[in-house]
Amino acid sequence: xxxxxxxxxxxxIDYDEDDIYGDDDYYEEDGYEMTDQDREQMRIGTIKVKEAxxxxxxxxxxxxxxxxxxxxxxxxxxxxDLKKKLKPAQPKLAPKAQPPxxxxxxxxxxxxxKLDIKGKQTQSHSPLxxxxxxxxxxxxxxxSVLSHQDDPMPLQLRTNASKGCADYPxxxxxxxxxxxxxxxxxxxxxxxxxxxxxxxxxxxxxxEPCFPKGGLLGGSSKTSKLAAxxxxxxxxxxxxxxxxxxxxxxxxxxxxxxxxxxLLDRLSVKEKDGVSNAGLRGGGEISEPRLSLSRYPIxxxxxxxxxxxxxxxxxxxxxxxxxVETPTLRTGPSAFASVxxxxxxxxxxxxxxxxxxxxxxxxxxxxxxxxKPFAKPSPDDVVIRAQAKGAKPKPAQSxxxxxxxxxxxxxxxxxxxxPKLKSKNLNVMEEFERSGMKRMANFIVIGHVDHGKSTxxxxxxxxxxxxxxxxxxxxxxxAETIGKSSFALAWVMDxxxxxxxxxxxxxxxxxxxxxxxxxxxILDAPGHKDFIPNMxxxxxxxxxxxxxxxxxxxxxxxxxxxxxxxHALLVRSMGVQRLVVAVNKMDTVSWSHDRFEEISQQMTxxxxxxxxxxxxxxxxxxxxxxxxxxxxKVEDTNASWYTGKTLIEALDSSEPAKRNIGKPLRLTxxxxxxxxxxxxxxxxxxIDAGAVQIxxxxxxxxxxxxxTVKAIEIENEPVDWAVAGQIPTLHLTDIDPIHLRxxxxxxxxxxxxxxxxxxxxxxxxxxxxxPMSVDVFRGRLQAEGKIKELVAVLGKGKxxxxxxxxxxxxxxxxxxxxxxxxxxxxxxxxVRVVLRExxxxxxxxxxxx
Ligand SMILES: Nc1nc2c(ncn2[C@@H]2O[C@H](COP(=O)(O)OP(=O)(O)OP(=O)(O)O)[C@@H](O)[C@H]2O)c(=O)[nH]1
Numbered sequence: 140x141x142x143x144x145x146x147x148x149x150x151x152i153d154y155d156e157d158d159i160y161g162d163d164d165y166y167e168e169d170g171y172e173m174t175d176q177d178r179e180q181m182r183i184g185t186i187k188v189k190e191a192x193x194x195x196x197x198x199x200x201x202x203x204x205x206x207x208x209x210x211x212x213x214x215x216x217x218x219x220d221l222k223k224k225l226k227p228a229q230p231k232l233a234p235k236a237q238p239p240x241x242x243x244x245x246x247x248x249x250x251x252x253k254l255d256i257k258g259k260q261t262q263s264h265s266p267l268x269x270x271x272x273x274x275x276x277x278x279x280x281x282x283s284v285l286s287h288q289d290d291p292m293p294l295q296l297r298t299n300a301s302k303g304c305a306d307y308p309x310x311x312x313x314x315x316x317x318x319x320x321x322x323x324x325x326x327x328x329x330x331x332x333x334x335x336x337x338x339x340x341x342x343x344x345x346x347e348p349c350f351p352k353g354g355l356l357g358g359s360s361k362t363s364k365l366a367a368x369x370x371x372x373x374x375x376x377x378x379x380x381x382x383x384x385x386x387x388x389x390x391x392x393x394x395x396x397x398x399x400x401x402l403l404d405r406l407s408v409k410e411k412d413g414v415s416n417a418g419l420r421g422g423g424e425i426s427e428p429r430l431s432l433s434r435y436p437i438x439x440x441x442x443x444x445x446x447x448x449x450x451x452x453x454x455x456x457x458x459x460x461x462x463v464e465t466p467t468l469r470t471g472p473s474a475f476a477s478v479x480x481x482x483x484x485x486x487x488x489x490x491x492x493x494x495x496x497x498x499x500x501x502x503x504x505x506x507x508x509x510x511k512p513f514a515k516p517s518p519d520d521v522v523i524r525a526q527a528k529g530a531k532p533k534p535a536q537s538x539x540x541x542x543x544x545x546x547x548x549x550x551x552x553x554x555x556x557x558p559k560l561k562s563k564n565l566n567v568m569e570e571f572e573r574s575g576m577k578r579m580a581n582f583i584v585i586g587h588v589d590h591g592k593s594t595x596x597x598x599x600x601x602x603x604x605x606x607x608x609x610x611x612x613x614x615x616x617x618a619e620t621i622g623k624s625s626f627a628l629a630w631v632m633d634x635x636x637x638x639x640x641x642x643x644x645x646x647x648x649x650x651x652x653x654x655x656x657x658x659x660x661i662l663d664a665p666g667h668k669d670f671i672p673n674m675x676x677x678x679x680x681x682x683x684x685x686x687x688x689x690x691x692x693x694x695x696x697x698x699x700x701x702x703x704x705x706h707a708l709l710v711r712s713m714g715v716q717r718l719v720v721a722v723n724k725m726d727t728v729s730w731s732h733d734r735f736e737e738i739s740q741q742m743t744x745x746x747x748x749x750x751x752x753x754x755x756x757x758x759x760x761x762x763x764x765x766x767x768x769x770x771x772k773v774e775d776t777n778a779s780w781y782t783g784k785t786l787i788e789a790l791d792s793s794e795p796a797k798r799n800i801g802k803p804l805r806l807t808x809x810x811x812x813x814x815x816x817x818x819x820x821x822x823x824x825x826i827d828a829g830a831v832q833i834x835x836x837x838x839x840x841x842x843x844x845x846x847t848v849k850a851i852e853i854e855n856e857p858v859d860w861a862v863a864g865q866i867p868t869l870h871l872t873d874i875d876p877i878h879l880r881x882x883x884x885x886x887x888x889x890x891x892x893x894x895x896x897x898x899x900x901x902x903x904x905x906x907x908x909x910p911m912s913v914d915v916f917r918g919r920l921q922a923e924g925k926i927k928e929l930v931a932v933l934g935k936g937k938x939x940x941x942x943x944x945x946x947x948x949x950x951x952x953x954x955x956x957x958x959x960x961x962x963x964x965x966x967x968x969x970v971r972v973v974l975r976e977x978x979x980x981x982x983x984x985x986x987x988x
Contacts, residue, residue, distance in 0.1 A: 594625075601766075684715050806884070835847070848869050901954070908956070
């Protein structure tokens with residue numbers, strides 16, 4: 140039978156729903172049906188409890204069963220419970236107020252529980268609290284706080300030792316009935332099993348340190364030092380204690396010789412009235428022994444008995460111990476000191492000796508007092524003066540002259556690290572003519588983006604065996620891996636990772652090939668409008684240009700609106716006169732003759748208006764991807780209408796550009812190389828005019844710094860000289876790399892290019908031009924500037940003045956303008972510049988005298 144109210148409650152905490160439910164939702168009423176086994180246990184238990192209680196206590200069956208229920212049928216506990224419960228109530232002691240400092244953590248926890256209980260009580264008038272299970276092996280407080288709103292019961296605290304605690308019977312298993320106000324922490328824990336554990340069975344938890352103690356093998360040395368200090372203090376205290384104890388003992392047994400000896404070690408006797416320590420050691424009587432507790436540790440008593448008992452009378456001072464003065468440990472004077480100073484051996488004697496006891500040597504000699512040994516020059520001085528008289532007098536030199544001489548000598552000391560370059564003093568013009576070398580030509584490949592410039596050049600190099608099959612296969616494989624297999628040939632020219640990943644050319648790429656007649660340098664320009672400045676830089680080095688046009692439907696037309704026209708205009712502005720127009724991708728239009736004709740006509744019309752002469756323009760149909768009509772004739776039957784030249788043949792038949800070899804050196808720097816082991820600093824670029832040879836001195840502008848040409852290479856071959864039209868690599872010395880930048884001009888130091896900030900030039904307008912801000916490009920050199928003045932509109936043919944001081948120059952008009960730069964640039968007459976504004980080219984110009 141369940142307890143009278145039938146309220147068996149259990150705290151039902153669903154941790155997952157912990158946050159969802161409020162406090163009241165935690166407690167759930169479970170109806171509990173007693174099993175047959177319960178009933179049988181209850182019956183037997185009731186009989187046993189009643190037997191145990193005997194007739195002394197009047198107890199009802201219900202009470203017994205309540206107790207048994209509460210104690211899980213434990214007869215002993217139920218008996219104890221009932222005995223306690225049915226005893227007349229003891230007057231209750233008021234719980235002691237615990238000082239806050241001594242309250243244990245348990246107390247604090249219990250207080251917290253109490254507060255919690257109080258809080259709950261304000262909601263329900265008489266809650267029942269049960270501390271259900273307390274494990275004694277690991278005393279963890281498992282409290283189940285149960286509330287029952289409908290049951291106005293007084294506060295009950297019920298404890299129960301778990302099964303494992305049967306060995307430790309509770310001294311007073313209780314069912315306490317208190318009003319909640321009188322509930323105290325002491326009551327709360329009074330019957331906990333661990334309170335009654337015999338001391339000898341109380342276990343101790345030893346916490347092993349996680350880390351080794353400080354010391355040699357690890358840990359902080361700080362700990363070990365502190366430990367050592369503490370140990371030293373402890374030891375000292377023990378010693379003092381031992382000393383006091385031994386003194387006490389000594390006072391009782393003064394005659395014990397070994398005790399006296401031990402004590403002697405702790406005694407320090409002050410020297411008094413000339414009585415030395417030696418006297419004490421000699422066994423004399425000690426008049427005033429003083430203890431020096433700190434200096435002399437207690438000597439361990441020898442296990443062997445002393446051979447001769449020494450009788451000593453030791454007076455133990457009755458007064459408190461005083462710390463005595465440290466005995467003087469100074470030794471007596473050495474034999475040498477005694478002889479020299481004639482001092483007695485005792486300290487007192489020494490102290491009384493004054494300076495009079497140190498006689499100054501030689502003072503007894505006659506005339507000592509009047510002697511003036513330093514009045515005359517020393518024998519050494521006499522000799523030096525005599526030598527000085529014999530030497531010739533030096534001419535007086537001014538300070539400045541001395542400094543100059545010193546500087547000269549330092550200059551002589553300075554090591555010339557670079558071996559002096561010897562010039563062969565060649566007549567380069569004669570050498571060039573005598574060499575019979577192949578014609579040289581640099582051409583720039585221009586055209587709208589993706590019209591197939593790089594592919595065409597890759598094919599050209601491949602067909603001419605400049606690159607081998609293996610390299611092309613490798614490029615094709617690499618291109619396939621990123622899904623751009625059609626770009627494999629283009630990658631022969633586009634070598635940077637950016638160019639390959641983007642599939643466009645970014646900067647000028649150079650390569651070389653040669654035919655029977657000519658050595659060609661390819662300058663592959665980017666087609667994208669963002670890289671026009673790079674294209675301009677390439678154009679400044681070109682003798683002629685290949686304009687690549689995509690023949691496929693709509694591509695040609697979109698190119699005309701894009702960079703096809705702009706590039707053509709720019710190269711013309713840069714002085715390029717000859718143009719090979721490669722009508723590319725003819726395979727995409729099945730080698731349509733009509734398409735080729737259409738493109739040729741439209742382009743001729745445009746190019747002639749851009750100042751190209753018709754006879755200097757050649758149209759070649761080709762397909763760079765397939766290689767048709769590049770190096771080999773096209774075999775496609777659809778192309779039977781074409782009987783003209785291949786692209787290579789067209790290039791080879793072009794007239795070589797005129798070379799200005801006889802003019803002063805002008806080289807535009809196209810590249811600067813640093814960090815080579817044998818050649819730490821090199822530049823490359825096209826020689827626009829003049830010639831250069833090894834050991835020549837050159838001047839870099841605008842830095843205005845000179846350098847020496849250490850060596851020259853053309854197409855990786857060492858040479859002694861290079862002339863206009865070639866693109867050599869010059870290895871330099873005697874200059875800091877910071878003075879050399881792309882676009883700078885290398886010139887003859889005897890005939891340098893001037894730095895100018897303002898100039899007059901003839902321009903060809905591509906857009907409307909008026910007084911405005913422009914970016915001025917001279918190859919890769921660039922500076923901000925302003926068109927300050929529109930001087931005149933010029934006739935296109937002869938350049939005569941058509942209109943003075945125009946307000947605006949229309950596209951395709953020629954004009955003379957004055958430009959002012961924000962900074963100085965190396966510019967001179969005959970140099971071509973490009974004027975750009977807001978990302979588009981507005982005009983190209985030729986600087987006038
Ligand atoms: N069908 C066909 N496709 C071609 C031909 N030539 C080039 N292409 C393709 O055209 C695309 C662009 O070729 P590129 O050589 O990179 O063009 P590009 O003019 O050098 O491009 P940018 O240097 O970025 O201006 C590639 O996918 C080529 O495979 C051709 O003759 N026929």
